[in-house]
Amino acid sequence: MKIYDGKYILIGLLVFVGVITFPIWFNLGKAAPPPEPKLDTPVIMQMAQKQCVLPREEMRTGHMQILNDWRTQVVRNGKRMYVAADGKTYEMSLQNECMRCHSNKTQFCDQCHTYAGLKLDSTPYCWTCHVPPKETK
Amino acid sequence: MGIRFSLAAVVALVLAVFLGIKAAGLTYFFGVCVPYAAILAFVGGVVYKVLKWRRSPVPFRIATTAGQQKSLPWIKQDRLENPVTKKEVVGRMLLEVFLFRSLFRNTKFQMDQGPKLYYQWEKWLWLAGLLFHYAFFIILVRHLRFFTNSLPFFVEPLERLDGFLQVGLPGVYITDALFIVAVTYLFIRRIVIPQMRYMSLPADYFPLLLLLTIGVTGIMTRYFTKVDLLKVKQLAMSLVTFNPIVPEGIGVIFFIHLFLVSILLAYFPFSKLMHAGGVFLSPTRNQPNDSRIVRHINPWNYPVKVHTYAEYEDHFREKMVEAGLPVEKELPAEATTPQAGKE
Numbered sequence: 001m002k003i004y005d006g007k008y009i010l011i012g013l014l015v016f017v018g019v020i021t022f023p024i025w026f027n028l029g030k031a032a033p034p035p036e037p038k039l040d041t042p043v044i045m046q047m048a049q050k051q052c053v054l055p056r057e058e059m060r061t062g063h064m065q066i067l068n069d070w071r072t073q074v075v076r077n078g079k080r081m082y083v084a085a086d087g088k089t090y091e092m093s094l095q096n097e098c099m100r101c102h103s104n105k106t107q108f109c110d111q112c113h114t115y116a117g118l119k120l121d122s123t124p125y126c127w128t129c130h131v132p133p134k135e136t137k
Numbered sequence: 138m139g140i141r142f143s144l145a146a147v148v149a150l151v152l153a154v155f156l157g158i159k160a161a162g163l164t165y166f167f168g169v170c171v172p173y174a175a176i177l178a179f180v181g182g183v184v185y186k187v188l189k190w191r192r193s194p195v196p197f198r199i200a201t202t203a204g205q206q207k208s209l210p211w212i213k214q215d216r217l218e219n220p221v222t223k224k225e226v227v228g229r230m231l232l233e234v235f236l237f238r239s240l241f242r243n244t245k246f247q248m249d250q251g252p253k254l255y256y257q258w259e260k261w262l263w264l265a266g267l268l269f270h271y272a273f274f275i276i277l278v279r280h281l282r283f284f285t286n287s288l289p290f291f292v293e294p295l296e297r298l299d300g301f302l303q304v305g306l307p308g309v310y311i312t313d314a315l316f317i318v319a320v321t322y323l324f325i326r327r328i329v330i331p332q333m334r335y336m337s338l339p340a341d342y343f344p345l346l347l348l349l350t351i352g353v354t355g356i357m358t359r360y361f362t363k364v365d366l367l368k369v370k371q372l373a374m375s376l377v378t379f380n381p382i383v384p385e386g387i388g389v390i391f392f393i394h395l396f397l398v399s400i401l402l403a404y405f406p407f408s409k410l411m412h413a414g415g416v417f418l419s420p421t422r423n424q425p426n427d428s429r430i431v432r433h434i435n436p437w438n439y440p441v442k443v444h445t446y447a448e449y450e451d452h453f454r455e456k457m458v459e460a461g462l463p464v465e466k467e468l469p470a471e472a473t474t475p476q477a478g479k480e
Contacts (some may be wrong), residue, residue, distance in 0.1 A: 003191050004436075012417060020180055022250055022375040031374035032286040034367060057386075061363035063395035068306035114368050117282035119293050124306065135221075 025090045035111040043101045052101075064124060067094060094128050105132040140328065143342035147350055147397075154396040158389045167392050168372055168383040175399035180440065182406025187414055194436045198428040202422045203242070207430075219426050226425050233422050237267055269319035272312040273348075275299060276355075279310070283373040305360075313356055320349045344410055347401055354394040364388040 003009055020023075044050060052059050054066070070092040073079045082090045091097045100106040110120055118124065157163040200206070202220025219228045231359045232238040245259040279299065281292050300308040324345045324369065327337045368384040369391055375382045417423065450457065450464055457464050 001192055002194075003188060004194050006193065009187060009191050013187060016183060016414075020176075023281065025378060026285050026289065027374070027394060029378050030286070031371075031378040031380065034371045037181075057365075060365055064306040112367055117285070117288045117292070117368060118298075119288075121310070123296070123300075124302070 031117060034055045034112075035115045037111050038104065039102075041101060041103045041108075043103065053082065053088075053090055067098075067124075067126070072095075085113075094126060095133075099133045103133045104135060107137060139337055139339040140342050142269045142339045143346050146339075147341055147346045150347075150397060150400055151350065151393055154393050155389060158392045164383045164387070165381075167396055169376065169381040171396060171399045172364055172376060173381075175402040179405055182403075183411070183414055186406050187418070190415070192416055195420045195424070196336045196437075197378075197433055198424045198426060199420045200424075200426040200428065201234075206331045206426055221425050221427050221430065223425065226423060230417065230422055234416060237263055237270075239422075240266060250403070261322070265322040268315050272316040272319060276310075278318060279312075283370050284377050286374070291337065301393040307359055309360075313352070313359075316352050317349070317356070319346060320352060332432065339408055344401075344404070344408065347397060347404075351394060351397045351401065354390055354397065357390050358388070358394055362388060362390045455462040 039050070054062065059066075070082065071081075074092050080092055082092045084090060099105070109126075113120060113124070120127075154167055157167055200219070202219065204215025205213060206219045207214040207221045214221070216225045216226050217232060220229050227239070240263045241260070243259045243262055245255075245257040247255040247257065249255055275295060278292060281289060282296075296310075299310045302309055302311065324342070327333045327341060327345070358369075364387055368387050371382065371384050372387065384419055400411075405413075432479050447465075450466065454464055454466070454468060458468055
């Protein structure tokens with residue numbers, strides 16, 4: 001069975017397979033280990049009840065929405081206090097409230113963001129305005 | 138009828154994976170087995186289709202006369218619409234693949250008040266088609282973020298451009314909206330225009346509904362019913378490194394998205410979606426119009442036994458000369474008559 005214009009067909013199919021298998025040869029068969037963010041900052045270690053403003057699962061998937069809402073509340077509506085579901089009040093501030101406990105930005109923020117393929121300086125664009133806390137290594 | 142069938146098919150697929158995950162807990166089946174099978178079917182199917190198509194010879198040039206053919210030196214040839222050389226054919230193919238040149242020619246034919254015929258510009262199909270394809274392409278490239286350890290250099294600028302509106306967090310991607318709008322337009326067009334509806338088959342509605350559902354579920358995983366991205370990436374990376382693990386606790390919406398994409402991949406080579414490969418093989422697009430310049434020999438010509446005039450004369454020369462018939466080559470000298478030899 002003859003394939004007409006076999007040369008071009010072969011080139012085309014090779015390009016197709018090459019493009020489709022890009023993730024396979026680009027990673028050279030190695031997967032980066034999934035991140036395990038550490039929660040052992042001094043402030044958190046001292047807390048009796050280790051709890052964030054929302055349950056862990058919700059924070060994992062929804063933290064960016066909360067930060068965005070807080071930004072809007074503070075900057076545009078002038079509201080500074082957030083009442084959590086359990087009645088506790090928090091100051092809506094990334095630098096003063098979030099980073100007070102999670103003072104380890106490289107561990108707590110960057111690790112997952114890098115793993116998810118985000119560009120640290122631009123997406124998310126938190127740190128284009130905010131100053132990350134100093135970390136002692 | 139076609140719409141109902143296609144809609145039922147898509148709903149059944151969604152229900153199947155929903156029940157499979159929620160009731161039966163088949164995360165490994167839907168997270169690993171189905172995607173692997175789908176990608177195999179996709180690659181194998183495309184290769185099979187292309188090879189099958191290319192087994193048929195297309196010996197003669199099918200000239201489509203959309204532009205001035207190469208002719209006398211003082212007549213200007215339309216090099217892209219009526220190519221003669223390989224380079225010009227590549228140019229026409231690039232126009233077709235990247236800008237859908239043929240679709241751009243689309244006109245609408247209308248009869249109005251008696252025997253008046255109108256041909257109108259109709260660019261909406263072209264526009265929606267182009268938007269859909271480019272949006273889909275950019276969305277696909279963006280998904281590389283789940284499949285690579287470090288981002289390839291071209292993904293980040295694309296993402297930034299796509300999300301430059303910086304609306305909300307996670308930021309809204311323009312292509313997400315364009316994709317939904319374009320696919321919805323393509324779908325509504327089939328329903329609203331009576332002729333389109335008449336000639337539309339389940340094979341036309343099904344891919345559109347499938348794409349629409351894929352788009353909606355994808356948008357839901359990103360903006361609304363969130364899933365844990367890190368676990369999704371872990372699953373994706375484990376698939377491309379052939380060490381499959383399905384992490385616990387990925388939302389069912391992700392599995393619906395993944396399953397529908399798998400269905401799309403497996404369905405692709407055996408449906409009209411295969412125009413992606415077919416466009417490169419369409420004879421009216423990939424053949425130079427050189428039927429008056431190059432001799433094209435039919436490849437299925439079998440050798441015909443012919444008896445040329447020269448051979449015929451060789452056979453019968455003596456008899457022809459004897460009978461006084463004119464011959465092209467005279468008899469050899471010793472056999473000729475003295476008179477003929479002198480002359």
